[in-house]
Amino acid sequence: MRCICYSIKANDNLAVIRTLARLGSGADIISGGELRRALQAGIAAEQLVFAGPGKTREEMELALASGVGQFNVESPAELEALASAARAQGTQAPVALRVNPDVDAETHDKIATGRRGDKFGIDDGDIAALYARAAALEGIEPVGLAVHIGSQLSRLAPFEAAYERVIDLVEDLRAAGYPVERINLGGGLGVRYRDETPPPVEAYGALVERVRQRIGVTAIIEPGRWLVAPAGVLLTRVIAVKQAGERRCVIVDAAMNDLMRPALYDAWHAIEPVAEPAPGVSTVETDVAGPVCESADVLGRERPLPPLAAGDLLAVRDVGAYGSVMASTYNSRPLAAEVMVRGDALASIRPRQDYETLLARDLVPSWLA
Numbered sequence: 001m002r003c004i005c006y007s008i009k010a011n012d013n014l015a016v017i018r019t020l021a022r023l024g025s026g027a028d029i030i031s032g033g034e035l036r037r038a039l040q041a042g043i044a045a046e047q048l049v050f051a052g053p054g055k056t057r058e059e060m061e062l063a064l065a066s067g068v069g070q071f072n073v074e075s076p077a078e079l080e081a082l083a084s085a086a087r088a089q090g091t092q093a094p095v096a097l098r099v100n101p102d103v104d105a106e107t108h109d110k111i112a113t114g115r116r117g118d119k120f121g122i123d124d125g126d127i128a129a130l131y132a133r134a135a136a137l138e139g140i141e142p143v144g145l146a147v148h149i150g151s152q153l154s155r156l157a158p159f160e161a162a163y164e165r166v167i168d169l170v171e172d173l174r175a176a177g178y179p180v181e182r183i184n185l186g187g188g189l190g191v192r193y194r195d196e197t198p199p200p201v202e203a204y205g206a207l208v209e210r211v212r213q214r215i216g217v218t219a220i221i222e223p224g225r226w227l228v229a230p231a232g233v234l235l236t237r238v239i240a241v242k243q244a245g246e247r248r249c250v251i252v253d254a255a256m257n258d259l260m261r262p263a264l265y266d267a268w269h270a271i272e273p274v275a276e277p278a279p280g281v282s283t284v285e286t287d288v289a290g291p292v293c294e295s296a297d298v299l300g301r302e303r304p305l306p307p308l309a310a311g312d313l314l315a316v317r318d319v320g321a322y323g324s325v326m327a328s329t330y331n332s333r334p335l336a337a338e339v340m341v342r343g344d345a346l347a348s349i350r351p352r353q354d355y356e357t358l359l360a361r362d363l364v365p366s367w368l369a
């Protein structure tokens with residue numbers, strides 16, 4: 001099992017997955033669709049970790065038949081269902097139990113996953129009994145523990161608290177005679193969108209390494225956002241400029257269906273004009289909103305922007321993670337075209353192209369590859 005398993009949910013564009021696969025990454029997957037994408041992108045099944053609290057029987061069967069390297073199991077019911085699916089195929093499912101350590105990740109409420117009562121993981125107090133059950137169950141091969149307490153963490157302390165809890169549990173399991181060989185420490189390292197100060201990746205890496213050495217295990221991490229967020233830019237064209245009460249409001253052709261994060265989490269993304277404003281031009285506080293029929297469809301509020309007119313291009317920054325993957329066709333709006341640009345290659349793209357299917361997002365023009 002590879003030590004870095006890129007969390008595909010952050011950006012499932014095949015060109016992105018292929019790039020990380022070429023660099024030696026495995027993948028964290030959460031659905032049959034992500035499993036297919038990972039395989040299509042050239043990641044070997046044994047380098048895949050299948051996570052998530054709701055795997056269907058069909059997804060389990062597909063993952064077992066493909067030879068997925070690890071299942072992170074999140075409940076007693078899931079363990080039994082997986083054992084049954086594995087027995088039906090005459091195989092063994094390699095399983096890590098996902099711990100709910102009851103640690104607050106100090107992030108947005110909607111993306112914290114490790115507190116008591118969150119739907120994720122198995123309460124830490126129930127791990128020992130379930131591990132014993134896993135060891136006794138035909139069709140299951142317990143290999144270790146997993147933990148993931150949330151996304152966009154801006155401090156190391158919650159990681160440390162969660163990992164300490166996992167270390168304690170590993171020691172208890174070993175004392176009970178189980179050879180725990182693997183721990184999966186999840187993802188979650190935050191990025192700077194505005195003024196956040198996430199720990200440097202070196203500090204996070206050093207923490208993972210300390211944990212690995214303390215208990216002598218293979219440690220897997222599942223970064224998503226940190227790897228891809230800064231790599232994405234959403235280009236959008238101004239449709240109309242209007243006054244909304246006291247405020248200038250610019251209506252653009254991208255909307256909450258393209259980038260859901262501002263509407264869903266009040267997330268802040270930098271918004272900049274693509275053309276450099278002439279020197280000395282003053283800025284005006286501007287709301288940047290989409291055409292969707294929801295008041296939540298605002299990409300940015302009170303942004304200092306220069307004078308704008310219909311046809312001008314704006315760039316919304318840091319949308320490489322949880323951007324297009326969360327897009328929808330609400331209001332029958334087509335999905336935005338996505339292209340990967342390497343180095344200083346100039347991409348001449350139309351910001352909105354009427355692709356027929358979701359998978360068409362992966363049609364990266366060969367001249368850019």
Ligand SMILES: Cc1ncc(COP(=O)(O)O)c(C=O)c1O
Pocket residue numbers: 007010028051052148150151152186187188189222223224225226321
């Ligand atoms: C189990 C699991 N692993 C990894 C990740 C990736 O998290 P992030 O993008 O914050 O690194 C997630 C998403 O939060 C997740 O649910």
Ligand SMILES: N[C@@H](CCCC[NH3+])C(=O)O
Pocket residue numbers: 009111151152261265321322
């Ligand atoms: N979609 C969230 C992150 C969720 C992480 C997945 N568990 C965001 O945009 O911040």
